[in-house]
Amino acid sequence: MKLSVIGCGYLGAVHAAAMASIGHDVVGIDVDERKIAALSAGEAPFFEPGLPELLTQGVAAGNLRFTINMSAAQGAQVHFVGVGTPQQKDSHAADLTYVNAAIDALIPYLNPGDIVAGKSTVPVGTAAVLAERVAPTGATLVWNPEFLREGWAVEDTIDPDRLVVGVPGARTVSATQIVGGLSDMHEDVSSRFARSTTAGSDSTGSTSAALPAEGERAADILREVYHPAVAKGTPFIVTDLATAELVKVAANAFLATKISFINAMAEIAEATGADVTQLADAIGHDARIGRRFLGAGIGFGGGCLPKDIRAFAARAEELGRGESVSFLREVDAINLRRRERAVQLVVDAFDGQVVGKKVTVLGAAFKPHSDDIRDSPALDAAVRLRGLGADVTVTDPQAIENARRQHPQLAYVDDRDDALRGADAVIVVTEWDEYRRDLSPAHASSLVHGKIIVDGRNCLDAAAWRAEGWAYYGMGRP
Template sequence: MSPYITVIGTGYLGATHAACMAELGFRVLGVDVDQQKLAKLAAGELPFYEPELAELVARHVASGRLSFTDSYEHAAEVGDVHFLCVGTPQQPNTDGADLSYLNAAADRLAPGLQRPCLVVGKSTVPVGTADALTRRIQAAAPAGTGVEVAWNPEFLREGYAVADTLAPDRLVFGVQSPGGERALRDVYASLLAEGTPVVTTDVRTAELIKASANSFLATKISFINAIAELCEAAGADVVKLAEALRYDPRIGDRFLSPGVGFGGGCLPKDIRALLARANELGVGSALRFLDDADRTNLRARRRVVDLARQECGGSFAGRRVGVLGAAFKPNSDDIRDSPALAVAAAIQAAGAEIAVYDPQANDNARKHFPTMDIALSAVDAARGAHVLLHLTEWPEFAGADPAEFAAVAAERRIVDGRNTLDPARWQAAGWRFRAPGRPQLDALNPEEVNP
């Protein structure tokens, strides 16, 4: 008989995991304390944007495989495998991870665990968390040591979360017993049958795998942004440099896009949490480069602000700046630690009038940045702008007609903060083109820069 699965926490990770487990054929119960969120999900709707997920949720709510509740007692009673998918944000006054939501979920679930079961962490946590959680849960659960805690870290990319769950590039099982491994293999049996690689290890190693993966990616992005600044100083082209690096199999072709840097709810806080935990363990000096990567990432944002200021004649006072993008990445409405909005806010604080447009994140941007002008279209964001900033690489922006923007802009100056636009197309429409790490490209018709 297939295990009954519960998913504690129904945010980006939890809602995706719950719907995908239902897609794999399991009965799934999503648990949350947010009544408004539960009501939306129970109606087959999403409280956030994630491609393909709304259809999946709606289909399996209708099929009866997927349901939602605020009752931890009911979840503990029916569940055989309980996935913990709550957030582990950065603590307010330190770089460490805030485990209060995780501990609260465990404390509410444990008293109802009357029989042996598996509690599986998916959140990104400091190494040693699973050991502490094991003691915490087993002390409060009637089933005692019959409850095992395992760690099965997620490797989802927002915007591709459904595909990354149903066709993962690897699975990691951090377990404490053969029984824990068997239970996870039962859950992921169909994916394993399709050849998905699996790494089975102890819980501490599993915790470090996810933190290490995010830290490596963050370091790689910061490296190319540091080289971009060197290229600017030397008059070189970082895009061509990155193109050459991608052919080197030792380096690979991913995460070498120079620009405004990374953001979101994962990479920034995860590299800080890993370094904080290393400091607690007395080996912080070994990971000091993560602090440099973090600083370089924030410096990349300031560099885009500087480029925009140069294009405004050295001052933002009395200038209007159009911003294409608000989400921290395309295919998402997530604005947590968004580089685009960080740049926009800094420019606004320096005296400019700001207009921002994003295909999905307008509502979130309006809610959190009420003093910004949130435009209804990309062209509206460019209307009257003295400089246009491209800060989230939505396909809509890459495919847009530069001439359409030129018709409404006050001046034809663009800063491509993502280095993904085609400079030649913008130059041909009379735009002066700037981007981090690249030589300045003047318009093919220079007199049209300031029409």
Template sequence: MKISVIGTNYLGATTAAGLAEFGFDVVGVDIDEARVKVLGSGRAPLYEPGLDELLRKHTDSGRLRFTTDYREVADWAQVFFICVGTPQGAHGAADLSQVQAVVDTLAPLLTGPALVVGRSTVPVGTAAWIGRRFAERTGDLPGLEVAWQPEFLREAHAVEDTLHPDRLVFGVCSESAERTLREIFARPIDEGSPVIVTDRETAELVKAAANSFLAMKISYINALAGLCETVGADVSTLADALGHDKRIGRGSLSAGPGYGGGCLPKDLHAFTARAEELGSTELGGLLRQVDLINSARQARIVGVLAEALEGGLEGKAIAVLGAAFKAETDDIRESPALSVAELIRARGAAVTLFDPQAMENARRAFPLITYADSAVDACVGAHAVVHLTDWPQFRELDPRALREVVANPVLIDARLSLDLDAWSEAGWACHPRTAKA
């Protein structure tokens, strides 16, 4: 079977490399010539552990190549995966212009049967809309079908999640489409990945509902963290106790500066907008409150910092550890770390930041922040250190050595993951003090 993957950024590049690993001939298509050139050399256009190696393996083997020309794949491939971006548009709704561009470009070139499989995160009803648009532009070409197979990739674990998915959801209209998808994903199915076969609308809702629920879970533990700080309770122990409840589980019950990245905020806003469009005001109101809790958590961290410095932030030097929205990625989209850093800077402080992977992305997006070459360099002369991205390197810092370079030993551990006993013994004033490693 020959497969084309259209859109080759994070999702598309990982999908293309994974399908090649499953044994298929794959051609990735993208209108970005620079990206296609980078991918063709066996390198990813972003930092994702293990992706460079997988790309290089299959560009070298000949199973995987990339092009900017849709004509190379229109008559060559039997299956087309749509993996383009669906960024946040007006009023939070998803912008489907890239999806529409794929359909309008591909449709006139198709001459025979094809299965078009959407993987992008879209509002419910999009697959049906795509099917109608293809029909308008192909004249009801026999054998053309649209299916939906949502992705559940976690940044920093995308290769593992592609090769060994925790579930496969097939939104299909026919048994033939289901058979094709089962053939494509035969390897993970044989390894035990559960398969859920459903209609396209349910498949579209799965990703939006899952990400919104995850955002709600993160916001809930952060709301509890605020209460714990008020009464002197330990939110980490509270989360451990909640996590033993099999109905809840420990995953994503780690309090911190809030959720971020390219999926959760965008998908929550798009799901909110679509729910309200469909008249579900109760769901829309709940999701809006989740978003408000997330934003409030970042403001609260800045408030804790200002209180710890007593005289406020004006004129102070603040070291920020972390720019990526989470560890093991260079993704700064909707990063709570950078949101906090900007809030601190807006209060009149001089912010110096270090992140192991996201420095260049952060520098382009936030040029008024100062960037250091190391965590230690960021802390030189600082009146406080704010820990915002949970990189393992930051947990390995020596608090005694760091004490010697700062102007004032104040630590705000917003990720609640440092050994605060060790930092306190080294002479640091740690906030929030109730948290444990």
């Protein structure tokens, strides 16, 4: 199939390359000329394992290209929209400027029968507004949320654990009924670029809905787009537009809640002398709970979970249902408190006298296998420590350049051992293998001045570090 991908940031670039790798003819479109030039040369503008190889293969094969010209989308059967939805500067709500701009710019190039597949994370009700704007072209708008994990995005795109497609439902509700004043947020910035139905399960394990012909045809086309995953039995869930939008934000809200839950338990463990890692192991054996995402530490960050739970709460308030997700505000508060706690452990290790102490911060990215520093707990801790008077040195395998641009006031060292040399204390804030697995306590001892280590991710073997004479401090650990 011929596909277009509007927006070639993290989501769009990965999606375009992955779709080309499974045989589609793909054009990626973005307003950023430098980004397009890099992608056209087969170079990933950010660190994501496996992406450079897919880009090189697709560009060389001729079925993957990138351009700044929206007209290149004409003739594609499916148009994926994967632009950013950042948090608004003056509120917690999502900023839909880029989504609206992408749709405005795409509309002149749509043909009857085309499918516009939204992938951006948006407030519930957005798709209904966009569908009404797309409808006069004869194209159909669907919502196909992404569930990517940074560091594993290529794998998650080619071999997802589920596929969700929201299509126009059998019962039509006007966009104004669904979203209230959401359409008022639309800005005409196209110049920047040139309801519920009854669900059931079929024998393949996919979930589908009782759909009108338009929705059924759209679902069938998306099945063809994702043919390798569908053929191997990946759950293919067809629902209405609003549910598809909610699936994404609900998943992120649940994961954020689970992380903040175990961090709340860490706060109790610190007050009682209990060990939150043993607690997590014990409750994780319950199949209803599970051990994943029960790792207490400095908390979550990145460009998704923090902004998405805030936007979800803001949207619930707009719908008059703010009380339904009011707990998300406490989830957010717990998460931010853990950053403060990690810094306090460093301060406490020096008996409150951190001024002039050399502190090495291991990690800058918000998670390993990524160079993403958006809302990074690691950099937050580094900035806080420097603000308290510590002499802070930051190292990271991939994120130093991004970190330097955002926080030039910090000192950065590329080599891990050079960063450790002469340190009075070390804090692990991104659980790269270079820190949690490949750095031995004995080797670290040969480099540092003071043997104090704060494990902000509870990823180290506390007994091994203590046996080597280190003062080890964990999060929610005695």
